[in-house]
Amino acid sequence: MDKSLIIIPADYFRGELQTGWASLWAEWLPIGPLSVASNNSHNTMVIDEAITPDYIDYNNFSDDIEDIGFWVSIGNYQTVLERSRLIRESAPWVRIGWGGPYCHIMWKKMIERPEVDWICYGYGEEAWERVLKEGLNKDIPNIVYTEEGELIVTHQKLRDLRTLKKPNFDLLPDLEIRKKYFMEEEEHCGVGIPGVDYEGWQILSMISADGCPVGPQGRCTFCTRGEEAYIVHGAEVYAKNIKEYIEKYGKIIISEICDDFMNRGFLRNLDKELTKQNVPRDKFYIDFCFGSVGFLTIRDRKKKKEFIELLKALNIRRVFIGYEHRVQEQLDIVKGGINLEQQDEATDLLLEAGIAIDAAFLLSVPGETELTMEIVYNYAKELKNKGGDKIRIRRQVLILIPPSALWQKGLKDPQFKEKFGDTALLDIWELTKATIELFYEGKNKPGEVYKYFNKLEELN
Ligand code: SF4
Incomplete structure (x- = not known):
């Protein structure tokens, strides 16, 4: 034992x-x-x-x-x-x-x-x-x-992904169960792309960076991450890890979990390292990673074309994008510094590269009304019309979690503060209901929020 x-x-x-x-x-x-x-x-x-x-x-x-x-x-x-x-x-x-x-x-x-x-x-x-x-x-x-x-x-110390050993999946006794499920399940609950045949592929997770890629001025107001240095994994080590996982498992599907994988400098170096280290490109796919609209807005046509080629060369098949909202006022509240035009440019770039998008939206953000949710819904529908099977809509009712900026806003409400302010035992479902009461303009009709929550899912 x-x-x-x-x-x-x-x-x-x-x-x-x-x-x-x-x-x-x-x-x-x-x-x-x-x-x-x-x-x-x-x-x-x-x-x-x-x-x-x-x-x-x-x-x-x-x-x-x-x-x-x-x-x-x-x-x-x-x-x-x-x-x-x-x-x-x-x-x-x-x-x-x-x-x-x-x-x-x-x-x-x-x-x-x-x-x-x-x-x-x-x-x-x-x-x-x-x-x-x-x-x-x-x-x-x-x-x-x-x-x-x-x-x-005791004192605080960051880790350095460049010097740590990579995760050893043999220490996880459920790896075979996950692999079996991943091959057999057609719907998938996160990483797998519906309809893809995963027979013989091993699912793995990797991480290429720690910390938040945007500075304090652009922090998402729902985010719970503390101030933390943004440290990117060395591309050389990352390519070596992919190679070693391939040697061990044969063919691998990677879910990359850092907060934004669209760091162009890192991806360019990774491409070079994969070539230099002779990593077989037909033995891995990156079927899940996060990307931000900001990093995917490239105006220069030549640079955009190069970036699309790079994404293809790295076998990236799907990117999760937090669009969050389609009304500029609400978007400004949850995610500063992004506009609707950038959302469209990011979408077009990925679809042009043949990459699938998990398009994520938040409901019940401050100032939400039935009309603003209808605008989100119509946009999600437009995305589906544009990208078809390449688009999967993800939706979430906003949940206030400490110490996010929106949690701090919630604490200004005496009832919210009394109920949640002094305990660590927070119930996600209770918090969701309280968030609707706090921020949804029709707070007495929470059913409207759930109606749009369900309608968005039905688009898939
Ligand atoms: S959710 Fe936003 S604020 Fe939080 S780590 Fe990601 S980019 Fe940074």
């Missing part, structure tokens, strides 16, 4: 545990926890309970297990608490650590909980390695713990 585990408990949504292929995460491999597990010497396995909910017997831990880490998100925090309590009862010798995106935000409230011994509030690779080796101490970066009643918060 392994001596340490990192567990990713499943999310709760409307009181239901999200496991199996209903889970949002089925096609995204958890490369954050995997990177932590791959960069240490403690034989750590990563268990994703959305995919393998019964892998761990919480009543029966071997006394070999000394450390358990939980990856915490806003959606699974309740499950993390339940799981941690079970471990406290059945295996009180285990040291419990929490890390992941929600800990970056909520560690001050979380560290008061009796269910946890330490929290990683930043990147976890060095912290996990050293806590397990040295025990909790003040020299280890990015951690929080208490010592004789005193709260210890």
Whole structure:
């Protein structure tokens, strides 16, 4: 048995545990926890309970297990608490650590909980390695713990993707289950492109950059990411990683999870490195990555043509674009510095390159009315008419999550503040309803928002 585990408990949504292929995460491999597990010497396995909910017997831990880490998100925090309590009862010798995106935000409230011994509030690779080796101490970066009643918060340290080992997917016991599903499922829940034959292809996730690619002036107001340096992976290392994954798995489908993969400098270097390192281009596709309208607006015809050729040469088959809204006033509120013309230019560029687009829209943003939602709907319909099967509409009702700018705006409302302002246990469904009440002009008719939510999906 392994001596340490990192567990990713499943999310709760409307009181239901999200496991199996209903889970949002089925096609995204958890490369954050995997990177932590791959960069240490403690034989750590990563268990994703959305995919393998019964892998761990919480009543029966071997006394070999000394450390358990939980990856915490806003959606699974309740499950993390339940799981941690079970471990406290059945295996009180285990040291419990929490890390992941929600800990970056909520560690001050979380560290008061009796269910946890330490929290990683930043990147976890060095912290996990050293806590397990040295025990909790003040020299280890990015951690929080208490010592004789005193709260210890250690210094912050970024990671460098260029020097870390790449995630080792063998540390994830559910890899075969995901592969089987990915080959068999026709609809797909995220990365796979409907209708593509994935027989014999292994799905993987990679990351080419950390941090936010836009400066403080352009931050999206729904974004929960803290101020963080934007560090791009070296293209040389990235190409080498693709090559090694191909050597191991044969043919690979990559979902690239950095916040904006359309960094032209990086992509040009990647193209050169793939050639230099003889990476076989018929053995990989990038079927999911994020791109921003800003990076995809290229006015110069020659440069645009070159960029289209580059995207094709890199086997990029689909890009997720957060269009967010089609009314300039609402767009300005959620995502500064983008205009409607740029949305059209980005769409045309990708369609000209033969690349599919996941077009994402937000509903119930401040000032939303039935008319503004109708404008979004008509635009989504126009996109479908233009791109056909190459366009998939994605939609989301805005959810206020701390510490985003819109969350801060929400806190100005006394009722919202009273209900959500002082707890870390936030229920996504309750938050969604509250967001509609706060921002939708017809707040007494939330059904209108859900009507457009469903209509947008029906376009697919
Ligand atoms: S969502 Fe917007 S603000 Fe957040 S990381 Fe991405 S680009 Fe930056």
